[in-house]
Amino acid sequence: MSLDVNRIVDVQISVSPLALQRAGFGIMNIIGKSDIIPISERLRSYNSISEVAADFAATDEEYLAASIFFSQIPKPTTLYVSRRADVALPASLLTGANAETTIATWAAISDGAFDIDLDTVEENVTGCDFSAVTDMDGVAAEIASNFTGACTWDGLRFILNGTSTGATAAITFANAPAAGTDISGLMDALSTDGGTVNDGVDAETISESLDAIEAVNSKWYGFSFTKEVRDATVTSAGTSADCLDAALWAEARIKTFWNNSSDANTLVTGNTSSISYQLEALDYSRTATVYNAGDYPAVSLFARGATVDFAGTNTAITYKFKQLPGLSATDLSASQADAATTVNANYYAEFGTQLSGDSVSILAEGIMANGRFIDEVVGIDWLQNSIQTDVFNYLFQSTTKIPQTDEGASGIAQVVENSLTQAVTNGLAAAGNVVIDNETVFLPKGYEIFQSLVEDQSQADREARKAPPIGFVIKGAGAIHRVTITGTFVR
Numbered sequence: 001m002s003l004d005v006n007r008i009v010d011v012q013i014s015v016s017p018l019a020l021q022r023a024g025f026g027i028m029n030i031i032g033k034s035d036i037i038p039i040s041e042r043l044r045s046y047n048s049i050s051e052v053a054a055d056f057a058a059t060d061e062e063y064l065a066a067s068i069f070f071s072q073i074p075k076p077t078t079l080y081v082s083r084r085a086d087v088a089l090p091a092s093l094l095t096g097a098n099a100e101t102t103i104a105t106w107a108a109i110s111d112g113a114f115d116i117d118l119d120t121v122e123e124n125v126t127g128c129d130f131s132a133v134t135d136m137d138g139v140a141a142e143i144a145s146n147f148t149g150a151c152t153w154d155g156l157r158f159i160l161n162g163t164s165t166g167a168t169a170a171i172t173f174a175n176a177p178a179a180g181t182d183i184s185g186l187m188d189a190l191s192t193d194g195g196t197v198n199d200g201v202d203a204e205t206i207s208e209s210l211d212a213i214e215a216v217n218s219k220w221y222g223f224s225f226t227k228e229v230r231d232a233t234v235t236s237a238g239t240s241a242d243c244l245d246a247a248l249w250a251e252a253r254i255k256t257f258w259n260n261s262s263d264a265n266t267l268v269t270g271n272t273s274s275i276s277y278q279l280e281a282l283d284y285s286r287t288a289t290v291y292n293a294g295d296y297p298a299v300s301l302f303a304r305g306a307t308v309d310f311a312g313t314n315t316a317i318t319y320k321f322k323q324l325p326g327l328s329a330t331d332l333s334a335s336q337a338d339a340a341t342t343v344n345a346n347y348y349a350e351f352g353t354q355l356s357g358d359s360v361s362i363l364a365e366g367i368m369a370n371g372r373f374i375d376e377v378v379g380i381d382w383l384q385n386s387i388q389t390d391v392f393n394y395l396f397q398s399t400t401k402i403p404q405t406d407e408g409a410s411g412i413a414q415v416v417e418n419s420l421t422q423a424v425t426n427g428l429a430a431a432g433n434v435v436i437d438n439e440t441v442f443l444p445k446g447y448e449i450f451q452s453l454v455e456d457q458s459q460a461d462r463e464a465r466k467a468p469p470i471g472f473v474i475k476g477a478g479a480i481h482r483v484t485i486t487g488t489f490v491r
Contacts, residue, residue, distance in 0.1 A: 019393040023385045025378060026306030028069060028258070028299065029080040029220035031213065032062040033228065038159060039089050040198040042216040043082035052081065054155075061226035061295075068296040071326040072303035080220050084209035086228075088165035089201045090149070091118075093173065095158040096193035100186040106130040106139050113180030114189065117172040118162045123148060126180050143187075157195070158187050169200025206245040221381075222302045223250075224258040227295050231263040231275050243275050247287040247369070254381055258298035259289040266291045266345050267336035276345035279369035285377060287369045288319075290346045294327035297348055301363060305374070309426075310382045316427035318479035319366030319374040324348050329361035337364070344371050365481070376476060379428040383474075386419040406454050409467050413451045420447040420474055430477035447474040 029043070036055050037044055046052045049063075049070040056063040062081050069079050093116070100106065112128030125147050133139050140153040143160075149171075150161040162171045174189035176182045184190055204212065206229070229242045243259055250257040265274040272278075276289045290297035304322045309315050329350045332340075340347045344367050352359025366374050394415045395402060402408045423429040424446040431446045441448075452468040461468075 017397065019397060022389045023221065023254070024078070024219060025221045025310070025382050025385075026076055026308065027078050027080060027220045027222070028076075028302050028306065029082055029213070029223040030062055030065045030069070030226065030299065031082050031084055031209065031223060031229075032060075032065075032226035033084055033086045034060050034062055035083075036060070036062070036154075037081065037083040038092060038094055038198075039083055039085055039201055040092065040094065040196060041083075042213050043080050046079045046081060047077055052079070056081075061228075065224065065226060065296045065299050068294075068300045068324075068326050069303045072300055072306075073323075073325060074307040076303045076306035078306075080217070082213045082216075084206070084213070085201045085204045086209075088203045090162040090165050091169040091171035091200045092162070092198050093158075093160040093171050093189060093195060094198070095160075095195040096188035097156050098193065099157060099188040101136060103133060103135065103139075105186070106133055109181050109183065111180045112143075112183040113177035114182060114184040114187070115175040115177050116160070116189075117170075118149060119164055119168075119170050124177060126177065128180075128183065143183075158189065160189070162200070164200065166200050167202045171197055171199075173197060206242045207249045210246065210249050221254075222256045222258050222306075224260065224296070224299050224302070227260065230260055240275050240278060244278060244282070247279055247282070247284045250286040251284055253286075254385070255286065256302075256377070256381075257287040258302045259287055260296050260298045261289050261291045261345065262293055262295075263291070266343065266347075267332065267339050269335060269339040269342065271339075274343065274345075276340070276343040276369070280344045280371075282369070284369040285372050288346060288367070288374055289344075289369060290348065290363070291340055292324070292327055292330055292348045294324075294348075297324055297327055298346075300324040300327060301346070301374075305378060308378075310379075310386070310428070311422065311426070313425050314427045316379060316477070317375060318481070319346075320362070320364055320479070320481050322363045322366075323361055324363060341365060344369050373479070375479065379423070379476075383419060383423050383428065386422070387416055390415050390419060404454065404462070404465060404467070406451075406468075409451055409454065409470065412467055413449050413470050416470060416472060417447075417449055420449070420472060421445075423447070423474060424477075427477055429474045432475040434473050434475050436473060443473065443475050446477075447472055 049067055052063055052066040066079055107130055110129045110131050113126040116123055127146050128142050130139060130142055133142060136153040140151045140158060144151040149163050152159050162169050173191040174184035176184055246257050261275055263274045265271040266276045279287055279289060290301055301319060308317055327348060329348050332349045346363055346365060348363050350359040350361050368374055368377055391412055402411060429446040431444050433440050433442050450471040454468050457468055
């Protein structure tokens, strides 16, 4: 018997932990109120309009908004659609995903039954006759006809809803009945089948819905609502208060609200009733409103920015001049365009020369409600996340400790510099003059990093193992939106 070579050469290889991923700044969340997505699920991800069409009808607002999103060029790749509770909702049972789908099996049953509790009261569902059903929707309809609540088939499972609504509404898994042919197992509705039961939900405010959706999945960066939430008085459930609530919610987070408006008051100079005026007055920097007679212009605008690769070279864009496929430009007079600009509302209009008669439709002006340029807000969000994520991974993935020394701090500063260099590479920043301590300084690299010394730290910071402060100044590259050219013709 030979001796193990480990006695001479012992090799051990450890696997480093996976790095924290940077946030994605190209994911939009369209928030609607259709009952397609169960409230317990809240959110689904889609990669094409055909995937959306598998869940939503072509007339559903979620589908209409998604079709605008996926019509943009270049085509974005990821869209979330989520559901809010605009009214109190019933308790629900979502069965497992292995329900019987052979129609012949169901058609052989003429006395199907099961027991279930609604609000702690047992209901005996009996008399389900499936002899005439031809598909799973028909199976669900037959169950519903003998059940005081509702039953639907979503293509994968049964969804049973109770009759009462609100947070006190309750439902249980199904159980075998005392009489009749037990179909609880065929429905995959037993407690052991992998389904879920969910209590009812009270009607939510906009911010409460956003909180609930974010708790399920927070990876989206921009969000927009289906058309019942817009402007001032479109419906009793869609008011300016809803838009303001959404804008305030975004303001406190690294999120952006893309607000669609078709309120003609936006184009009236001095009018104070439009949502654009209200948002501008509140100085919100994370809400972009786009005025257009079409339904979802802001969704299209976000979709154009969704394809920006901040890891690339010269990839940063300005949102002005962009086209919105699937939407018609609004015919605006000069005074109407000025009125929209005054309240920081973006608009999609035709620009051209009178002599040629040619024109092109473009987005103007590419600004947030407070007048900041959209590309600047999104770019800074990317830079903040890039630095935060990379510095965390530098600390997290180091196989040895980062010493609390000037050399250790320099390692962190180098990680910061990598992100700043990429900001110059992608076009967010560029060389230029900045004012530092009341003195104009030229930054040839587009940025400058300041690192304090360990010896200047307080004893408290030293004992708390804090790195000495690291700061930087970076010069934004900006973008040219207007040009004035003068010339002299000399004979």
